[in-house]
Amino acid sequence: MGVFTSVAIFLTIWWTVLFAVLPWGTVTHADAGIDKGDGGDPGAPVDPKLKQKFLITTGIAIVVFGIIWLIVWTGIVKLPRLPSEY
Template identity: 40%
Template sequence: MNLAFAFAIYFIIWWLVLFAMLPIGVRTAEEAGEKPVPGAADSAPLLPRLLPKMLATTVIASAIFAFVYAIVVHHIITLDDIPFFPRYERMQ
């Protein structure tokens, strides 16, 4: 696995994990019992706590990437192991 491919895979995993982490622990102003800020959407989070979520995203994405990296580098799962992939003859 070359560096560009590894970076691209990590980047995709990081963003997917971030979008999964964003709604965790978020409360709106109404849920927190406070007055909504004028001009803000009613569904806007009161305290989004983005920095802790980004740090947790980095840790989780790194663990997932390490797992994917081990699978790719050590050939634990190959394309031939995936049953729904079509089988093609190799050309010489």
């Protein structure tokens, strides 16, 4: 697995995990009983804790990528190679 392929796979895993992690522990303004006033979305989070969620996402993505890399490295699943000459 080349560097470009590895980075592309890692970023795909990272974004997928991010969307799974974002709702964890989220308290909305409606849940907290805070009135947003005119034009405010009551479903907006009070404190999204994005830095913590980015770190959790990165940790999970590293573990998942490591498992995928190990599967490819051992040859259980082979990635097709592009031809070097057209």
